[in-house]
Amino acid sequence: MKACGLIVEYNPFHNGHLYHIQKAKEISQADCIIAVMSGAFLQRGEPAIIDKFHRTKAALASGVDIVLELPYLYAVQSSDYFAYGAVNTLNEIGVESICFGSESGSITNLIASYKHYKGKESVYKEKLKQYLDEGMSFPDASQLAYRAIGLTDTAIDLKKPNNILGFSYIKAIMDNHLSIEPLTVERIQSNFHDKDITTSIASATSIRKKLFETDAILEQVKQTMPNETVRQLQRYKETAGLWHTWENYFPFLHYRVMTMSSKELQKIAGVDEGLENRLKKTAKDITTFKDWMHAIKTKRYTWTRLQRMFVHLLTNTKKSDLALIKQPSSVPYIRLLGLTQTGQTYLNKRKKDIAVPIVHKLGKDISLMLKIDERASDAYYSILTPTLRYKYRQQERHGPIRLL
Amino acid sequence: MKACGLIVEYNPFHNGHLYHIQKAKEISQADCIIAVMSGAFLQRGEPAIIDKFHRTKAALASGVDIVLELPYLYAVQSSDYFAYGAVNTLNEIGVESICFGSESGSITNLIASYKHYKGKESVYKEKLKQYLDEGMSFPDASQLAYRAIGLTDTAIDLKKPNNILGFSYIKAIMDNHLSIEPLTVERIQSNFHDKDITTSIASATSIRKKLFETDAILEQVKQTMPNETVRQLQRYKETAGLWHTWENYFPFLHYRVMTMSSKELQKIAGVDEGLENRLKKTAKDITTFKDWMHAIKTKRYTWTRLQRMFVHLLTNTKKSDLALIKQPSSVPYIRLLGLTQTGQTYLNKRKKDIAVPIVHKLGKDISLMLKIDERASDAYYSILTPTLRYKYRQQERHGPIRLL
Numbered sequence: 158m159k160a161c162g163l164i165v166e167y168n169p170f171h172n173g174h175l176y177h178i179q180k181a182k183e184i185s186q187a188d189c190i191i192a193v194m195s196g197a198f199l200q201r202g203e204p205a206i207i208d209k210f211h212r213t214k215a216a217l218a219s220g221v222d223i224v225l226e227l228p229y230l231y232a233v234q235s236s237d238y239f240a241y242g243a244v245n246t247l248n249e250i251g252v253e254s255i256c257f258g259s260e261s262g263s264i265t266n267l268i269a270s271y272k273h274y275k276g277k278e279s280v281y282k283e284k285l286k287q288y289l290d291e292g293m294s295f296p297d298a299s300q301l302a303y304r305a306i307g308l309t310d311t312a313i314d315l316k317k318p319n320n321i322l323g324f325s326y327i328k329a330i331m332d333n334h335l336s337i338e339p340l341t342v343e344r345i346q347s348n349f350h351d352k353d354i355t356t357s358i359a360s361a362t363s364i365r366k367k368l369f370e371t372d373a374i375l376e377q378v379k380q381t382m383p384n385e386t387v388r389q390l391q392r393y394k395e396t397a398g399l400w401h402t403w404e405n406y407f408p409f410l411h412y413r414v415m416t417m418s419s420k421e422l423q424k425i426a427g428v429d430e431g432l433e434n435r436l437k438k439t440a441k442d443i444t445t446f447k448d449w450m451h452a453i454k455t456k457r458y459t460w461t462r463l464q465r466m467f468v469h470l471l472t473n474t475k476k477s478d479l480a481l482i483k484q485p486s487s488v489p490y491i492r493l494l495g496l497t498q499t500g501q502t503y504l505n506k507r508k509k510d511i512a513v514p515i516v517h518k519l520g521k522d523i524s525l526m527l528k529i530d531e532r533a534s535d536a537y538y539s540i541l542t543p544t545l546r547y548k549y550r551q552q553e554r555h556g557p558i559r560l561l
Numbered sequence: 562m563k564a565c566g567l568i569v570e571y572n573p574f575h576n577g578h579l580y581h582i583q584k585a586k587e588i589s590q591a592d593c594i595i596a597v598m599s600g601a602f603l604q605r606g607e608p609a610i611i612d613k614f615h616r617t618k619a620a621l622a623s624g625v626d627i628v629l630e631l632p633y634l635y636a637v638q639s640s641d642y643f644a645y646g647a648v649n650t651l652n653e654i655g656v657e658s659i660c661f662g663s664e665s666g667s668i669t670n671l672i673a674s675y676k677h678y679k680g681k682e683s684v685y686k687e688k689l690k691q692y693l694d695e696g697m698s699f700p701d702a703s704q705l706a707y708r709a710i711g712l713t714d715t716a717i718d719l720k721k722p723n724n725i726l727g728f729s730y731i732k733a734i735m736d737n738h739l740s741i742e743p744l745t746v747e748r749i750q751s752n753f754h755d756k757d758i759t760t761s762i763a764s765a766t767s768i769r770k771k772l773f774e775t776d777a778i779l780e781q782v783k784q785t786m787p788n789e790t791v792r793q794l795q796r797y798k799e800t801a802g803l804w805h806t807w808e809n810y811f812p813f814l815h816y817r818v819m820t821m822s823s824k825e826l827q828k829i830a831g832v833d834e835g836l837e838n839r840l841k842k843t844a845k846d847i848t849t850f851k852d853w854m855h856a857i858k859t860k861r862y863t864w865t866r867l868q869r870m871f872v873h874l875l876t877n878t879k880k881s882d883l884a885l886i887k888q889p890s891s892v893p894y895i896r897l898l899g900l901t902q903t904g905q906t907y908l909n910k911r912k913k914d915i916a917v918p919i920v921h922k923l924g925k926d927i928s929l930m931l932k933i934d935e936r937a938s939d940a941y942y943s944i945l946t947p948t949l950r951y952k953y954r955q956q957e958r959h960g961p962i963r964l965l
Contacts, residue, residue: 407947409816415939416877441954444947473820535819543811543848550845 158503161187162247162255162337163221164240164326166195168205169390170215171364171382172357173258173345178220180342181256189503191223192216193246194494195232196530197537198472200239202464204401204537206365207393210552213495217560218385222500224558225250226492228526229533230482233468235295238482240325244335245488251507254338257326260317262343267320270313271327277306294459319344333485357381369402397541397549403446403467405540410471411449414440426474427466430457436470472536474529481526489524492516495558519553562907565591566651566659566741567625568644568730570599572609572769573794574619575786577662577749577762582624584746585660593907595627596620597650598898599636600934601941602876604643606868608805608941610769611797614956617899621964622789626904628962629654630896632930633937634886637872639699642886644729648739649892655911658742661730664721666747671724674717675731681710698863723748737889761785773806801945801953807850807871809944814875815853818844830878831870834861840874876940878933885930893928896920899962923957 161181167174178190194216196209205212213224231242247255261267274281284305288298296316303315313320323341330337345358359381367378368390379387394400414422414436422433432453439452446467453463468474490513496504508515514523519531534553538546565585571578582594598620600613609616617628635646651659665671678685688709692702700720707719717724727745734741749762763785771782772794783791798804818826818840826837836857843856850871857867872878894917900908912919918927923935938957942950 412943416936444951532820539816547848
């Protein structure tokens with residue numbers, strides 16, 4: 158029984174994701190599709206629009222056989238850590254291949270780029286450091302460093318977000334000599350930041366934008382997603398009363414910063430280079446999350462980096478917690494969020510070969526990393542009513558979602 | 562110009578307080594009444610029903626000439642620390658006397674009790690330690706220790722809450738050899754825990770109880786308080802949308818505990834003897850503040866002690882912060898919340914004799930203790946909308962309230 162791994166956020170699950178799954182099955186010839194998905198908070202430093210269990214249901218209904226949770230510490234990270242955690246999780250569960258979407262669409266070119274990079278890695282790193290020291294932002298510095306080793310002149314445009322991620326996946330596979338075949342599918346709609354929705358395929362970003370424009374907008378984006386996503390979005394809104402956005406978290410974030418000292422703030426992951434003072438200072442006059450971001454933002458920090466810092470603040474994630482992922486080592490567990498009958502069959506056949514514990518529900522004291530996932534999940538639900546917090550937390554203590 | 566000091570919470574200001582002021586003027590023959598008042602959080606570990614500025618307005622309208630804020634670290638403390646901070650603040654501003662309400666009503670008996678106690682202080686402390694070590698709660702242990710030195714058999718019943726406080730005020734004056742004359746007024750309604758309101762005099766506890774029973778209940782307790790209190794209560798409710806109770810803070814408190822480790826909880830003032838584990842454990846199944854209190858409560862901890870712990874948690878007050886008050890030393894500043902023309906005249910005449918800085922508004926970096934007051938105030942307002950938080954915080958940066 159062959160498995161193909163996907164690395165996803167499904168925020169929310171849409172027709173582009175459906176196409177990705179179908180293509181992945183076709184190219185990989187796999188019998189089982191395994192997705193490793195971010196949990197409560199996403200790579201770009203945002204809360205997921207609906208919780209991981211509702212997103213899992215949508216995924217299982219559309220062709221994914223097993224949904225695993227990417228540990229928080231890897232999920233809210235720059236692409237290299239994110240990729241390492243995701244690829245490593247898929248490796249532990251035994252996939253033969255990983256299939257990702259990219260703007261390039263050519264695995265040959267991506268691998269060639271990686272090999273070119275690998276031969277000049279030390280030059281790249283030296284240049285990167287130099288540009289950062291000159292005060293350049295990371296994306297700019299990184300782009301120039303790639304150019305310095307002749308990489309941006311190859312067939313791969315490493316400014317495109319999915320090419321960057323794809324490059325990181327290949328790095329994670331090859332640097333660690335994993336026996337996983339990388340595969341890629343060209344993204345139908347390559348413009349990631351597209352805001353207009355005209356066809357049945359739209360980016361998650363543009364779908365979320367529409368969803369947050371007005372309340373009754375679900376109707377307008379229905380054509381871009383499977384029915385099960387529409388159902389899960391509807392159900393969540395009806396029960397929880399909201400879809401999660403940063404603004405919902407403002408009261409908690411602000412409360413936290415107002416009652417923390419600069420010294421305490423300094424311990425939080427991402428609060429670097431005097432940001433603790435900027436946070437304290439700006440907090441005094443701020444009434445929305447957006448204004449806060451603008452008040453803190455300078456050329457030095459990317460929007461994403463600051464958002465990640467806010468996620469760490471909200472979840473009370475310390476610099477010392479990050480030590481858990483700074484050295485490449487195997488993920489300490491596999492968190493199972495949901496599975497189909499096919500997924501169950503796969504697990505039954507393979508479980509004797511899986512070296513790390515498979516976590517079906519929270520409660521046992523398995524790993525500090527898992528405790529941090531739980532803390533992130535609790536922070537995520539904090540904006541709901543006390544009763545709903547309790548109810549949704551309980552899901553973590555039941556088994557995974559089964560679509561049998 | 563003579564000044565008499567009062568130690569108050571005004572939660573809210575009622576006719577009993579008015580009587581207290583009139584009696585204090587009469588007995589002390591003072592020209593100026595100076596009240597030192599708890600700010601956002603009160604001695605028994607509760608949020609004040611309305612904020613300190615609205616309570617200050619009510620007090621100034623009813624005969625108080627100067628309102629000072631008792632620093633948070635003293636305000637949310639057992640009676641000895643509370644009394645020390647309050648008496649010391651009044652001493653710094655130069656009052657000739659302090660007048661407090663008590664069930665006893667006899668200053669001669671209270672002073673006699675203090676002197677009796679003083680002669681047997683070491684026996685009392687030894688007994689107290691012994692009873693505490695036997696697992697007794699503090700109030701029980703203290704009562705038995707007093708009995709052991711023959712104190713509860715004197716004219717003063719040291720189980721009555723205002724006698725206890727009065728005893729502490731006298732201790733603070735005499736132990737520190739302050740030249741302040743202690744005076745007392747017998748409380749009209751001596752039953753502190755009375756819940757029925759039949760006359761124009763009722764306890765603050767019973768008034769609050771009525772106020773929280775239903776929304777439109779202000780009418781029913783109107784006869785127990787001056788018009789200005791009614792006005793301030795009304796105005797606060799109209800603007801802020803609520804009167805503060807513990808339940809309002811549940812989401813923030815719960816969020817905080819869910820995202821803190823036991824090790825971090827252990828650093829919080831009042832989180833002693835394994836309470837950090839009890840907090841973490843009970844938090845999982847709890848949806849109201851009241852249920853949480855009941856889930857944590859054991860014979861070992863008084864209700865008040867646990868509530869104080871929750872205040873410290875909410876305000877992020879550490880055990881290390883308490884070091885600031887553990888050694889008797891002068892208060893580092895006097896925080897001026899409001900004054901009348903008489904109060905202004907008094908300050909003009911006396912200010913050259915006042916050794917510590919008088920703080921008119923926040924902003925300057927005067928003392929860690931003042932920073933903690935500000936943090937407490939921020940935590941207090943955290944349950945309001947972001948715009949109101951901002952508005953109310955701004956009051957702290959304006960000068961004191963002037964009723965001229």
